[in-house]
Amino acid sequence: MASVCRLLTRSRVQLPTFLNARRFSHLVDNPSRKVQVYTSASQDPWLNLSIEHFLLQKSPPESVVLFLYTNRPCVVIGRNQNPWLEVNLGLINRRGLLADPNEAVSLVRRRSGGGTVFHDHGNINYSVICPPAAFDRNKHAEMVVRALQNLGRKTVRVNERHDIVIDVPEEAGQATYKISGSAYKLTRLRSLHHGTCLLGTPNIDRIGQFLRSPAAPYITAQGVESVRSKIKNVGIDNSDFESAAIAEFGGMYGDVQAHVISEAEARENKDIMKGYDEITDEKWTFEQTPRFIFSTHPTERFEKVPPPLPDHLEDHFEAFIEARHGEILTGEIDGLFPPNALDGSHLHKINDWRIYREGREGEWLNEVFGVRLDTKA
């Protein structure tokens, strides 16, 4: 953290807040600033993604930008993913199982593509924004690989999925672990590549539990499904990684002074807050979900064979729910009255399935959909 603190002190110029906001905004859109480097002092995942989106939209078309940030614990799903399929929502709503029990885990949907990842203080996110003509999925993953190699991790490399992995000799032979995942966003004028880098999360053994949904075996979905990988901490201090990444970026494009974006600076920026309001809205988090079917039994439209239901449920219990953009198009549950009671409801707004199906079956639905049981909160 030493370097971050140093940068913070350096950038703390006492200006009236509105001037400060303008100053930051001008730093970003100034056409003469062809190379820009920022770090964020905030750990709010939505704010950091919104700062990133602002940089993508407002930095000069020909510029290259590096932005580094760390988030408090959160599960981040890709733009076209399904939270009910990818995430253990129940665990998140029960505040999770983190190393520090006082911490909550947020569910965040980002604007870029790709799969689901877990972030916390032991994970640094890097993003590089450049003109689309220069876009290459591996170029900046290679930059991070060089930074890690300079820090002594000689066996890291970019794999065929554009992820960064580390090869580790083990008793049974060499094992490969993912340490960083990539995702991209391409707009008319700019391209963005961002990636995670697992440096030293204390939650390494718990991450998998957040990324396993009890509803997954009963869901077939359009959109993007995550690919599971074995992960490992690379065991590097956050500030060392930051300095090394900034140095590699400087080697490619020219050294510049990093600007630390303060939380206040970001929150005073109207464009950033517009993006923030968009992605903190539950409409974005849940209703951006591509069409999917949840079914307890195989049907002609549900080609998967789901596992048998728990023994304590009634033998004839069946449920078939089809949703598009989080809205239920068809909701068929054994015992549902009136039969169309669920149609048009939004799945994420259902806080207790026992309203629709009494008894253990309703409880089971609460469990698999991971509802926020207000009464038990």
Add this chain to the structure above:
Amino acid sequence: MPAGGPAVDPLQAGPDAGPAKQLASVPRQGLLGHASTYVAPVPWLRDNTIRRPLMLPMPMPMPIPVSMPMPMLTPPTHSAGEIRKYTKDHEWVDLNADKTSGVIGISSYAAEELGDVVYVELPEGDKFVKAGDAIGAVESVKSAADINAPITCRVTDVNLVLEEKPGQINAVPEDDSHGGGWICKVAVDEQGAKDFEGLMDADEYKAFTGADH
């Protein structure tokens, strides 16, 4: 362009994570009939208390009406009067002879560059957009790429086939017929027709993609 692997993505899972095991299951006799003869519930039968799956036609996914076509417009045809032009952002647009309606899609060049498309975010129906506005997005190889409106227009119809078959964007990106990879149909006003004039024809676009990339 790096070769596209399966375009789904990065997930950090616990060290013990492996491919989820599909548990064997025995289809059961249930309320809605035996699993093998189960027919998806059909909305128009919902008020009916008696389910008679055997009397139903083939269970088809119900199309979701995204918008009603404008009654005053003739639907775009594939007549010889139609002209196709391209943008620098690699979208194509067909404009009908009387310059009132068009069809939009992404070019073969762009489809190839994107790699395997795994999801298409279709435009919102009945939405008025200006040239250059993002109207939708496609996802391929972990990348969400905006689809931009080539001209000022109003979206009247979207290609729902792409919801089920996003790969049609790769297979037939410039096909504007049923089952093709077209994105949406649009109503065009004077401004749209003017925007259209500024776009590249097929030869110019070919030269552009050859020279610029």
